[in-house]
Amino acid sequence: MKNCIVAQSGGPTVAINASLAGVISGVMNSSEYDIVYGSLNGITGILNNRTLNLSEIFAEGKPMLDRLITTPAMYLGSCRYKLPTADADPAVYENIFRFFEEKEIAAFFYIGGNDSMDTVDKLSAYAEQIGSPVRIIGIPKTIDNDLCLTDHTPGFGSAAKYVASTFLEIAHDTYIYKIKSVTIVEVMGRDAGWLTAASALARNEYNAAPHLIYLPEYAFDLTQFLADVKDLLTKQDNIIVAVSEGIRDKDGKYISASSTAVDTFGHSQLSGAGKTLEYFLKEKLDVKVRSVELNVLQRCAAHIASKTDLEESFKLGETAVGLAAAGQTSVMLTMNRTSNNPYTIEYSSSPVCDIANKAKEVPRSFINEQGNDVTEDMIDYLRPLIQGELCISYENGLPCYLPIKHLLG
């Protein structure tokens, strides 16, 4: 027998279950592989022997896979476990590869972001070192869109669609009062401004909001910000501002009030760029000021997912199975844009060592000269990613997602 195992890691997105569905479908249609197992809570499920037999669970095929595709977050759960180096803790690696042997695993698929690709990289190197034939393949996902060597990342398009729709709805909500006001909307993105930039897609024939957009890639200057807002207030009543949670000043210091805590991956824990700017403007201006933090909804609002995003994510999962069967290992799946209009994508792969622990920032040419907006190039890049809607089913007035009882044990 030749089996596979798949796991999900990092922060949730709307599309990460679509890639899982792609892997399951790929194995079901493969002549190379038999059973596909799921490891619960990322790689830790392998370490703790907590797995599901996905071939059994999804035996009915398409109807259940379709429901998995539109279910937000991770069907298999996630983890924030940082794999130690093989030198520091060889026992961890021995346990993982013993599990692979016992379950006759021939391929391991890890769906995740930057930190998960670090795990793929380390496991690949170890497999090579011990001469294990197990293929180790990374499948990207992150709403941050900050993985290198891929045109964009699964999950980003849906988050971008949520952000753009929400800015449009906030514009409708804001324009109703004939008073001077500033609404600051904080969008996720610790180091990369891609998602904040997607707010620009809310602009249309009647809505020019967001009127200002600030990304972490361009040094934020409070004095210039105040000048930008004051200038706009002389021309119009309501101003809507998009700010990334990760905006920082020219010395790299976060604008957010509290940036002291450090998570297990060494990242600063942010909160409150929007709140900080709200309090700042309230002191300086005599107009209504409020801030809105989009928070977790931008990564889990499956009811407004991008069809393009979910279809691509599924395809990546399926393609990963094919690549493993063809003998590839130590790679992450990638997407290359071959044309913008009409939008076309080719699926490929790149060595995971060139991707792990690196981040793709917004290029300077996608930010305007003054650093308070994005350019048309950015909008042309973003627009295709939010296209299309998937019909999700409702039951009793609510979106009908796949039950996740197995995560609650």
Added chain:
Amino acid sequence: MKNCIVAQSGGPTVAINASLAGVISGVMNSSEYDIVYGSLNGITGILNNRTLNLSEIFAEGKPMLDRLITTPAMYLGSCRYKLPTADADPAVYENIFRFFEEKEIAAFFYIGGNDSMDTVDKLSAYAEQIGSPVRIIGIPKTIDNDLCLTDHTPGFGSAAKYVASTFLEIAHDTYIYKIKSVTIVEVMGRDAGWLTAASALARNEYNAAPHLIYLPEYAFDLTQFLADVKDLLTKQDNIIVAVSEGIRDKDGKYISASSTAVDTFGHSQLSGAGKTLEYFLKEKLDVKVRSVELNVLQRCAAHIASKTDLEESFKLGETAVGLAAAGQTSVMLTMNRTSNNPYTIEYSSSPVCDIANKAKEVPRSFINEQGNDVTEDMIDYLRPLIQGELCISYENGLPCYLPIKHLLG
């Protein structure tokens, strides 16, 4: 000629344009009335002569009205203008009724909440006093569901659907990590807990969240809250808590950190019940704690509106025109639930003086004994209100709403 004028006031909802569409449709189909005007920014549009000819704008009928129905917030804009008493400022009333005479207005429809019904009440009394034949009719709307003498209010069902869906999506987002965590979600509702209670609709076969629900109608006790959370943490990993922005202690003091500002209607401006509890728990517990504020999205997320809500709101607008034509005045439209299963509603009206400046609180029987959850009676009451989805059209990846250029002049 006999014309009408309609205006919208107070905070936005997803359904307030559906009632506007109902009024426009009602006038179009009426043999009694000719033109329907729209007053921009509530009653202030009449005072400043800023009106639209809605009969002209919506002359094409159904296709454009359908788009109006699914457009969030107020097509005509809103105001937070409190009408002075006729004794204090007779000129304001003289201006309004001079406008009515000049435009041959026979009926005025005001779509709004509690404060707007105060305006309807005052204008009705003045009309009677001066012997004016103009009918003054209130059409309810508020996501707070706190208007008296109506089973529920337009806009509430859609907000409730958004809140319930969001809690379900937050549950999917939360259960992925196998760590102890508390997620506090703050829901709108200054004095009434109806919308916070709607979070209970997110519960299903696999999801028991929210695990705790706190409404403003029951005195909030920090010590008991800590005990509730600690008790649950001994039984499960992830706890999701729903709190109303307006929770207060036994002395009526708001739990939120900042409750000092007072708006033009004399209400305390709240923010941060969720944040306050987050900081409190972080001090007391050694688990991950975060808070999420649903903020303006709960009142403007038209892309997940309740079909039941929008249909009822439209019907109320249409019915209002019929009632005015039949000679009614000084009333607010109401809905009476005649059966819960199957859910049926009758449309009626009540004297606006019995409704204005009063609030409908959640009854004690809808809150559990310990004050940390709602009862089955509450769930039975809420469930029908979130049923059904309206197909909204998308263009270029975004919901296609009706342009509101006229608000931006």
